[in-house]
Amino acid sequence: MAGVERSYGLASREQFEGLSGIELLQAMIRGELPAPPISKALGMLLVEAEPGRAVFEGRPGPHLFNPLGSVHGGFALTLIDSAAGCAVHTELDAGIGYTTVETKANMVRPVPSEGIVRCEGRVLSRGRQIATAEAYLRSADGKLLAHGTSTLIILGKR
Numbered sequence: 001m002a003g004v005e006r007s008y009g010l011a012s013r014e015q016f017e018g019l020s021g022i023e024l025l026q027a028m029i030r031g032e033l034p035a036p037p038i039s040k041a042l043g044m045l046l047v048e049a050e051p052g053r054a055v056f057e058g059r060p061g062p063h064l065f066n067p068l069g070s071v072h073g074g075f076a077l078t079l080i081d082s083a084a085g086c087a088v089h090t091e092l093d094a095g096i097g098y099t100t101v102e103t104k105a106n107m108v109r110p111v112p113s114e115g116i117v118r119c120e121g122r123v124l125s126r127g128r129q130i131a132t133a134e135a136y137l138r139s140a141d142g143k144l145l146a147h148g149t150s151t152l153i154i155l156g157k158r
Helices: 021-029 037-042 073-089
Strands: 044-050 053-058 096-107 117-126 130-138 144-157
Touching (some): 021 073, 037 044, 037 073, 044 073, 053 073, 073 096, 073 117, 073 130, 117 144
Antiparallel strands (some): 096 144, 117 130, 130 144
């Protein structure tokens, strides 16, 4: 999550119009386009994107604690949904959008309250209108924390 100067916000249509999904995501990784505001709020960033694959890193902390003092499961679910969705986005042409229809996750163990976690998403299947992807959230030492699948609908031109 270090190395590139990050800005947060929304890119203008002029900035991303004409970029394929993978080009848009890679521009965000390089810091040429802003990371979305949710990235700042939750402490997560897209760090890798290649065809059919996307990786996020997250930095859990007290800002994500639930009433019991542990990291809320929504953080893991958001990383899984984001990694799976962006994996699909890497395969979309310029002007084609998508949105999540359903994401299902299994929490295997608690997310550590500090350090870095990584979530890797991969496309399982992509048709003209529906895609499915899987994602795995792991601790810094590689332990599986959560895994899940997403179903996404592919939309027409933005």
